[in-house]
Amino acid sequence: MIDTGRNAALAGRPEGLEQLRTLLDTAFGALGDAALKRGGPVAPGGPEAAVAAVREALGGSRFLAEEPSAQRVADLFGAYATWAVDLTHPSAVARMQCAPTAASVAAELLAATLNQSLHAWESGPFALELERRLIAEMASWVGFGEAASGTLTPGGSISNLMGLLFSRDRALREADSTGPDSGAVSQAGLTGRRIRPRILCSAAAHFSIARAAGFLGLGRDAVLIVPVDERGRMLPEEARRLLDGFGPDEVAVALVATAGTTDHGSFDPLPELADLAAEYRIWLHVDAAYGIGALFSTSLAPLLDGLGRADSVAFDLHKFGWTPASSSVLLVRDRRDMECLDQQAVYLNPSDDEAAGYTALLGTSLQTTRRSDAFKIAASLLTVGREGMGAWVDACHAQARYAAGRIAATEGLHLVAQPLLSTVIFRCRPSAADPVTDESAWNAAVRRKLLAEGRALLARTKITGLDGVPQVHLKLVFLNPTTTEAEIDELLADITAAAREVARDGRHM
Ligand SMILES: Cc1ncc(COP(=O)(O)O)c(C=O)c1O
Structure with a gap:
């Protein structure tokens, strides 16, 4: 029996632990039933059914309910699980969203119950030290030395933002004597500077780079797009051409390389870009949010050669890493570059406490209260190990290659390119008998039909063909190492069947 209202239990107390056990039984029941009720990677019915499911689960109750109800919570558990996308399903290949390991999920339960934070020593002494140790080890993974530092962040977009924040402060401090006091931008601001800051990245870079430029006051227009092969x-000679064309007021804030682009999983040539960054004295930020997976695989690791020459590296373990979101990391080669985050707050980290060793991680993060993401990552890594991580990445890479081979051999499907990491881009091609006039709209409709019927979750993107016209394409993202070749065959059969069905009845167009 779950107590409610003013008698509701706090999880960590003895009576709370009892209730937690009962609630976990309900949660396990919901998880067990969900796959059956769902019948596929997502429940059928599309957006209208999702709206109805939430309405039904709440049964007209307000969240801040007049009459709290344990039954309502059980209903909510059931509906949430049923309506969750099943990331372990072999046809859930839409997003860079992995199914987490059991160890990481158990650690999340412990982390949530204990609710530690990293902003003051007395908020979580063990959690603090664990993150410090994890960051130090991760720095060694990417080839950084003792001077490195970093932090866990709420996602790759924020990790990119932080890398560019540090690059902005360093570049403008060094290059700009026109600022208010030519001090750090974080202190003196951008107003009054007579310079045009620039960030270079490729057209395939993640959109979070341009957004970060906007948030950092540099403006999205500061981003120069370097052509790609x-x-x-990214073509390094094209980056050089752009740099050589700079006017006297233009300052290169950062060169952003992507290791594992969102669509093709391409790796910008890190050694050449590191040379260029060194020659022009530009901060090199590597967005390895997705491509970090290569690091764990013996055969794919060479794709990341040169990573250790970056000034900052962003990567996500909630993509290739099998830990729950958020598990993102930002590392810097030299911890002094994070100084804009220095913060002395009388109520959190007075200097005499710090001198006595009561330190925390306020000064490595944009956040104040911050949950311990290191804990679940540590639990997962200790369980799976280096060899296991490598085997899982290799399995996902092999699945992508297998799917690509099958797509290339299937009439009615067109493969764009051999996969580099674990994504496959292709599109459905109509047969002469199919009454399809707009192939882009048709491909988009095929994807929506599969979503609405709960048969398969695919991603979509746009690829420009030789005719220069961008066309809707479909994308498979393999992050589930347990998927079999037979299941991939089934998925592809489902896609071709749906394509025929949409061509025939046109209802989803
Ligand atoms: C290359 C790349 N960078 C950054 C991100 C953003 O990561 P997040 O969704 O964790 O913010 C993504 C997301 O897919 C990505 O593919």
């Missing part, structure tokens, strides 16, 4: 890799 046919596989979406």
